[in-house]
Amino acid sequence: MAIIISDDDVRKHLTMAECIEAMDVCFGDFAKGKAKTLxxxxxxxxxxxxxxREYFANVHIGAVPSYGMACVRAGSNMLAKSSAPGRKTTSSPDSANWTVIILYDLNNAEPVAFMHESQLSGIRVGATTGVAVDKVARQDVSELGLFGTGRQARANCEAxxxxxxxxKRVKVYSPTRRNREAFPNEVPLPGVEIIPVKSPEEVLAGVDIVCSMTNSTTPTFDGNMLKPGQMVISVANSDVTLKRHEVDETTFVRSSDIIINDWDSVVSNRQTELLDLIESGDVQRERVVELGELCTGKTTVKQTEDNIVYYKNNTGLGMQFAAAGSVIYNKMKGEESNKIVPREWLAAEDYP
Structure with a gap:
């Protein structure tokens, strides 16, 4: 039988540290050819x-044998046609997220869980950033500059x-004053001072890591203002439905190394913000490395006092949901309080 895993279950059963470990495993397995994802x-x-409104689908598939799990994430949302310039805005008529994540047991192909997506989607993106920071960032970083105050900003800040x-210090900026002023109370991080600031320039000044976690389609800061010794992180990427440039061309060009999750996704999703710079010769393809190569040790990229390193969290992948979902499922599968879907409701006749 399959169980239902709610957003509350994700909050209860998956810590950020556990999710970072799961992302480290699945990206390492992917680099070795063991995990599969498209x-x-x-x-x-x-x-x-x-x-x-218009209908928007966002579908991920993948499998991670180390966790014994495969996944289909069927993203189902509505977008507002009247979104503010430079933004992509979800607009469900009933304020619900109808995306469903299905987990399948790799040993028998049976579905074992149907998951809510809202909480897991934020934490697995943040945790993947956490892997990149763990592999790349200096050990003595002390200050983070953060653009954005939404779900991804909260998760990535924690990660x-x-x-x-x-x-020990986070400076956060949103163009909406009430959002940036509310942010410190929304991200409880003991021992970390979170300070709302009034401009992008204040975010960049003196920080070790610059993290942009917004839904903007235009650059959130001027790459000319970056200083050697900073690590840059972003999450908004172009795809076949929308062109996005959360980070400007200057940031790409000034970076000694550009780390991405998956090169095939750069090509298939038409992430022209990177492809165009490679085609023009402003960015060399050999400067672009996949995160999984860092997880296996095949490649080493380190933030130093003299370089600018850029991690472009360029795509979500089905294997992320499979790995993180497995951690939650294994904690819940023996609980008597689970909501269940009887096996006979799902099992169709076998092919003749």
Missing amino acids: PRLRYRVEAPNDPE ICTARPCI
């Missing part, structure tokens, strides 16, 4: 009875501070 598939289509507990 670039995400996205598309938009008109909503026939709603002129204010970065988990990977580098030496961080």
